[in-house]
Amino acid sequence: MSENILEVKNLRAYYKVLKGEVKAVDDLTFNVRKGEILGVAGESGCGKSTLANTLISRKPPLHYISGEVRLLGKDIMHMPSEQFRKMRFRNISLIPQYALDAFSPTRRIKQFISDLVRDHGIKADQKFMAKVVDRLRLVNLDESVLDRYSIELSGGMKQRIILTISTILDPEFLIADEITSALDVSSQRYVATMLANFRDEGIIGSAMFITHDLSILYQIADKILIMYAGNLVEIGPTDEIIKNPRHPYTRALIASLPQVGIQYKDHRLEGIEGTPPALLNIGEGCRFRFRCPYMSAKCEGSPALENVSLDHQVSCWYWKEVESDVSA
Amino acid sequence: MSVPSSNDSILSVRGLTKVFYSGVFRRQATVAVKDVWFEMKPGTILSLIGESGSGKTTIGKLILKLIQPTSGQIIYKGTDIAHLKNKEQLRDYYRKVQGVFQDPFATFNPLYRVDRIFNMVYSSFGLDQGKKDEQVREVLESVNLDPDRTLGKFPHQLSGGQLQRLLIARTLLMDVDILIADELISMLDASTRIGILNLLVDICKSRGMSILFITHDLNLGYYISDYTLIMYKGRLVEKGDTKKIYENPVHPYTKMLFESVPDIHRKWDRSEEFLPEHVVQEVREFYAANEGRGFEDVEEEHTVLFSDR
Numbered sequence: 001m002s003e004n005i006l007e008v009k010n011l012r013a014y015y016k017v018l019k020g021e022v023k024a025v026d027d028l029t030f031n032v033r034k035g036e037i038l039g040v041a042g043e044s045g046c047g048k049s050t051l052a053n054t055l056i057s058r059k060p061p062l063h064y065i066s067g068e069v070r071l072l073g074k075d076i077m078h079m080p081s082e083q084f085r086k087m088r089f090r091n092i093s094l095i096p097q098y099a100l101d102a103f104s105p106t107r108r109i110k111q112f113i114s115d116l117v118r119d120h121g122i123k124a125d126q127k128f129m130a131k132v133v134d135r136l137r138l139v140n141l142d143e144s145v146l147d148r149y150s151i152e153l154s155g156g157m158k159q160r161i162i163l164t165i166s167t168i169l170d171p172e173f174l175i176a177d178e179i180t181s182a183l184d185v186s187s188q189r190y191v192a193t194m195l196a197n198f199r200d201e202g203i204i205g206s207a208m209f210i211t212h213d214l215s216i217l218y219q220i221a222d223k224i225l226i227m228y229a230g231n232l233v234e235i236g237p238t239d240e241i242i243k244n245p246r247h248p249y250t251r252a253l254i255a256s257l258p259q260v261g262i263q264y265k266d267h268r269l270e271g272i273e274g275t276p277p278a279l280l281n282i283g284e285g286c287r288f289r290f291r292c293p294y295m296s297a298k299c300e301g302s303p304a305l306e307n308v309s310l311d312h313q314v315s316c317w318y319w320k321e322v323e324s325d326v327s328a
Numbered sequence: 329m330s331v332p333s334s335n336d337s338i339l340s341v342r343g344l345t346k347v348f349y350s351g352v353f354r355r356q357a358t359v360a361v362k363d364v365w366f367e368m369k370p371g372t373i374l375s376l377i378g379e380s381g382s383g384k385t386t387i388g389k390l391i392l393k394l395i396q397p398t399s400g401q402i403i404y405k406g407t408d409i410a411h412l413k414n415k416e417q418l419r420d421y422y423r424k425v426q427g428v429f430q431d432p433f434a435t436f437n438p439l440y441r442v443d444r445i446f447n448m449v450y451s452s453f454g455l456d457q458g459k460k461d462e463q464v465r466e467v468l469e470s471v472n473l474d475p476d477r478t479l480g481k482f483p484h485q486l487s488g489g490q491l492q493r494l495l496i497a498r499t500l501l502m503d504v505d506i507l508i509a510d511e512l513i514s515m516l517d518a519s520t521r522i523g524i525l526n527l528l529v530d531i532c533k534s535r536g537m538s539i540l541f542i543t544h545d546l547n548l549g550y551y552i553s554d555y556t557l558i559m560y561k562g563r564l565v566e567k568g569d570t571k572k573i574y575e576n577p578v579h580p581y582t583k584m585l586f587e588s589v590p591d592i593h594r595k596w597d598r599s600e601e602f603l604p605e606h607v608v609q610e611v612r613e614f615y616a617a618n619e620g621r622g623f624e625d626v627e628e629e630h631t632v633l634f635s636d637r
Contacts, residue, residue, distance in 0.1 A: 043517040140603055155380070156604060184379035184544060186604035189588035193598055212517065215547075215590035242592050256522045258551035259591055260574055264529045269551070271526075272519035275487055 004070075005173050005206045006032040006055075011067035013054040020281040024050040026230040028067070029305060032173070032206050032223075037199060039221030039238070040210045041253075045276060047230040048210045049097060052175045056094045072172060089120045093171040093204075097178040099162045103150030110146040113165055122169075135164045135203075139194055156187030163191065167198055172205035174198075179209075180216055188216065196220040214257060218242050223311070226250050229276045229287035232305065236312030246308055246319040249288045286316065294318040337367035338505055338538050339391070339425075344400035346386055360386045362562045363400070365623075368506060368538045373529065375541040375549035375570070377585070378559030384542045387559075388508045391540070392427045393418070404506075423453050426499045430511035432491035436483035442494060443479045449501055467500040471527055489520035496527060503535075510542040525552050546589045550574055555629075558582050560611070568630035578632040580610040 009029050015022035024047040032038045042048050050062065055076070058064050069077050071092055076084055088094075096102075104112055113132060114124030122128065133143045139160040150158060159179055167174060176195060180188040198204045209221055217224050217238065224241040226234045226249065234247040245251045252272045262269065274291040286292070289299040298317045305315045308323075316322065346361040361383040368374055378384040389395050391402055393409055401408045404425065412418050429435060436445065446464045450457050465475040471493040483491060492512060499507055509528065513521045529552060532539050543549050549556060549570070556573050558566040560581040566573055577583045584607045588596075596602070614634075621634035 043519060140605070184604070185546065185585060185590075186379065186588045186607070188590070189596060189602060190604055192590075193596065193602065196598065213590065214518070215592045218592045219590050219596050253518055254592070256519050257592060258522065258525070258547040259593065260547055260550045260586070260589060261593075262551055263570070264526070264551055268526065269522045271522035275489070275520070 003034050004031045005034050005036075005072060006208075007068070007070040009068040011054065011069055012065035013050060013058065014063055014065050015050075015061045016063050017061055017280070022279045023282055024062075024230050024279055025054055027302075028232045030225055030232065030235055032208065034172075034205055035199065036222045037196065037207045037209055037220055039217030039224045040208060040227060041212065041214050041217055041224060042227035043212065043276060045229075045279075046227045047279075048212075048227055049177055050230075051227070052094060052096075052177050052208070052210060055175065056088065056092065089166075089171065090169050091171055092173045092175070093166045093169075094175045095162055095166050095177060095179050097181075099179070100155055100158050100182055103158060105150060108147055108149060109153075109161060112150075113146070116165065117168075128168075132164065132168060135168060136161070138197075138201075138203075139164055154187075155183050156190060159183060159187070159191050160194065163194060163198070167204050170203055170205075174204045174207040175210070176207060177210045178212070180211060180213070189219075192216055192220050214242070214254065215259075226253070229282070230279050231287055232313075232315060233288065234312075234314045234316075236308065236314075240309075240312050244323075246312075246314040246322050247288075247316050248292045248294050248318070248322055251322060252291075294321060337369050338405060339368040340401075340403045341366050341368075341387070341391070342401045342403065344387070344390060344402065345398045346383075346390060346395065347398045359562050361390070364564045366557055366564065366567060368540065370505070370538050371533060371536040372554045373532050373539045373541055373552055374555045374557065375543060375553035376557045376559060377543060377546060377549045379544055379585075381561075382559040383562040384544075384559050385510055386562075388427060388510045388540065388542050391506070392425065392508055393421065419453060423502055424504050425506040425508070426502065426504045427508040427510060428492070428495040428499065428512055430514050432488050432495065432515070433483065435495060436491060438483055440482075441479075442481050442483075442486075445494070445498065446479075446501065449498055453502060455502075463501060467497040468494075470500060470531070471497045472523070473497065487520075489516050489524065492516065492524055493527070496524075496531070500531060500535075505538060507537055507539045508542070509539060511544070512541070513548070514543070514545070521548075528552060546574075546585060547591075558585070563633060563636060565633045566631070572627060572630040576626070576630070578626055578630075580614045581607055584610070 011025060011028045013025040015024055040048050040051065053062060054064065055069060064077055068075065117124050136143065136145065141157060141160055145153065180192050183191060195207060199207060209217065211217060221238050223235065224238050225232060228249050234241065234245065234250045241250060242254060245254055256269055256271050258269060272291050277287055284302050286299045286303050289295045303315050303317045305313045308314055342365055344361055344364040348358045348360055350356045364387060376384045376387060390397050409421060412421055450460055468475040468478055473490060473493050513524050516524065528539060531537055541552055553570050555568065556570045557564055565579045566582045577586055615636055618634035619637050623631055623633055625631050
């Protein structure tokens with residue numbers, strides 16, 4: 001078995017607000033192996049981006065509560081911020097959501113890049129820029145883009161530049177938060193594929209690909225983690241999660257996906273009734289229970305993460321019943 | 329002015345073109361929509377699919393008369409809407425043709441409670457107020473909202489899905505003929521999306537409404553629509569029966585779209601080189617090879633733009 005790049009154990013991170021605590025990341029346990037792309041999926045407000053922020057930078061009101069996070073064997077939750085700063089960009093890199101809008105409208109791409117890397121203590125000298133140009137070629141952009149302004153570029157081109165810059169120092173771990181969401185379908189395919197190619201070529205070690213779109217994860221992720229209301233509900237190999245989900249939520253989510261070939265006349269899809277619970281001061285129990293067909297008194301208690309197989313874990317009291325229930 | 333309308337369509341778009349001018353002395357021309365033809369029939373859903381900048385939203389805005397066409401006609405029940413000038417005529421038009429848009433949080437006035445939004449429908453369109461409360465409750469129930477838990481609330485107290493349902497309820501109250509749904513569910517989560525789609529299908533079929541469903545998402549388009557229009561750079565490149573287009577795409581742009589849509593039953597072939605920019609060249613070659621052909625039917629209810637020259 002190959003080594004783990006990232007190990008997360010019972011991680012909790014809450015937003016502390018006047019009215020109490022918003023439990024946006026609550027008891028998450030998972031690993032990311034070397035060379036693996038972990039897809040993280042869930043609905044808006046389920047804690048996907050909070051998870052990314054917890055790993056990279058915890059700014060108030062977001063607070064780390066408990067649990068362990070080891071990146072390359074080092075405990076990054078208790079590391080002095082100066083020391084962690086040195087790891088950022090070099091060992092761990094984040095492409096935040098809406099990074100597309102972060103370009104300065106008054107700076108050329110070249111200037112923007114040098115401003116950015118200077119912040120990390122790197123000089124944008126000729127050697128560095130030559131590397132940038134090399135990498136841009138990999139995403140099919142030529143060096144003329146460096147002299148352009150961001151408004152002259154399409155969303156797909158900007159996202160490719162961002163992907164190039166974030167990975168320029170060959171980080172062992174890349175967190176990509178909704179990098180395909182604002183793009184057209186064709187650019188989506190290109191950018192997502194590029195990320196997987198970067199992994200294949202060893203430019204990045206492993207990645208965490210956060211999206212609300214399960215069908216993109218099916219294309220490029222090795223493993224998928226499903227979050228619901230701050231909890232991890234299921235994690236496992238991509239094919240297992242998509243073809244044979246064990247958690248009632250995962251199952252309902254996949255069943256609600258419109259796909260080419262399914263038309264309302266032939267097969268009526270069903271969504272999930274209700275909405276996710278508010279996470280403010282949320283108590284014990286399975287958070288999906290109010291929308292779940294399997295709900296019983298047992299669900300008032302929080303289910304543990306159980307092994308379906310070696311790589312596949314699920315957090316549900318009734319996963320065995322879900323498994324045998326073909327009709328659901 | 330009355331124009332003979334073809335067979336059973338409620339709205340026909342004929343040779344619609346919109347050019348935007350910008351720059352110093354408005355010298356820069358951008359052709360947003362060029363020579364677009366299609367028909368909308370009662371009780372059917374037409375999806376208008378295209379990527380950003382393809383002109384799909386512009387078509388929606390032209391039909392809603394938010395902008396004026398450069399040339400071409402939009403004929404609603406025998407009348408070219410370009411000729412609707414005075415307030416009365418416009419009000420009558422908007423009573424029957426309405427739009428709902430992508431961002432539900434931007435659509436509502438944050439200071440107005442839900443009941444006020446419905447009251448405004450009555451006052452601005454001069455509807456009979458006699459059965460107002462009853463009617464409002466009825467339409468709310470038909471979009472699966474609980475009137476007691478919705479009326480009296482402010483927009484921020486409702487979820488995105490609930491707000492989109494409210495907008496649809498509003499159009500039901502007015503009993504519209506044509507609904508322009510521009511990226512209506514793009515901001516909603518997967519589990520709530522499908523409920524809105526099913527709702528649209530149900531009201532379309534039960535009330536004989538005609539819906540123009542503008543989207544960039546082919547999966548959604550396939551699920552909901554009877555007919556499909558594919559837009560590329562302001563041109564309608566392929567149109568017809570949804571299943572026929574998806575089963576047998578002819579235009580290189582349509583093919584490229586179908587190859588890039590993520591599907592949970594089929595993985596992308598990562599060994600083949602895929603580049604969105606390639607399609608520009610492919611389309612050019614396709615047009616050059618078919619020069620002089622224009623729009624042609626490839627089968628019944630399936631038309632393709634073979635060349636733009």
